[in-house]
Amino acid sequence: MIEIKIHTKPALRSPKLVGGLPGSGYVGKLAADHLIKELGAHLAAEIYSYSFPPQVILKEDGTIELMKNELHFWENPGEGPDLLIMTGNAQAVNPEGQYELAEKILELSKEFGADCVYMMAAYITGRYVDHPKVFGAATTTEGVAELEENNVTIMREGSVVGMNGLLFALAKLRGIKGYCLLGETSGYIVDAKAAQAVLEVLAKRLNIKVNMTDLENRAKETEKTIRRLEELERKAVEQAAKRGVTRERELPYIS
Structure with missing residues (x-):
């Protein structure tokens, strides 16, 4: 069962649907949340489903809320x-x-007048990089060419799993143009740098200005943590190597 709570139905000018949900590196979620905050976007609707995890979120004031989109x-x-x-x-x-939710979200978005879908997600490489690439796919060959013009590396094999993939793919069945932008990430950390890379491409595509300062600061903190972990790992390896040498020297000679 899905329950939709409408807060307001504004008259929008051919709006573009931009989405990002929790996933690897929280790339799409971080990007969407940052966009909402920096643009000062307003809540239009809440979507509840029996298919969400059976848990509630505790808030700072001691109250709770259900899982929702x-x-x-x-x-x-x-x-x-x-x-x-x-x-x-x-x-x-x-x-x-996931299919049911994707259909409902597209249906609701179309009621608001949406004529295009951009989904943001993660492209997992298993390694941390200083300058994440943005990978992408589109529902039309024209869309692919547009992404290439924005220096997006086109995905020509593999798959995009979950709602982040379904929403832009099902848009094609409804005659809505769709794009998926994926930030390169290790998949092991909450990756603000990958989210920023995706948002920079999106902002250029939509010709909007988005302040990236918060994401930049978060990325710097993450990078410091990674460097500290790398240093700890290096020291641990060195210490293990020294212990190995010591033990080897202490072994009795047997002929």
Whole structure:
């Protein structure tokens, strides 16, 4: 079962649906949350589902809330497109729930007038990089060419799993143009740097300005932590090697 709570239904100008949900590196989720915060987007709807994990979120004031997805809207003061920004604190835990949610979100977005979908997610490489690439795919060959013009590395094999992939793929069945932007990440950390890389491409595509300072600061803190861990690992290896040499010297000689 899915329950949708509508807060407001603004009249938007051909809005683009931009989405990011929790996943590897939290790339899509970080990017969507940052966009909502920096643009000052407003809550339009909350989406609840029995397919979300059976748990509640504890808030700072001691109250609780159910797992949910949210749809926020931003009215562009300039000439560019308005935005619908979709995020949440969970994805559905089963395939049926993911398909059902994706259909409902697309249906609701179309009611708001959305004519294009951008999903943000992670491209997992298993290693940390200083300058993450952005990989991508689109629902049309024209869309692929557009991404290439923005220096996006096109994915020509593999798959995009979960809602982050389903939403832009199901958009194609509804005649809605779709793109998926994936930030290169190790998959082991909450990767603000990968989220920033994705947002920079998105902002260029949509011709909007987004302040990246918070993501940059978060990425710097993550990088410091990684460097400290690397140093600890290096020292541990050195100490283990020394112990190995010591033990070897202490072994009795047997002929």
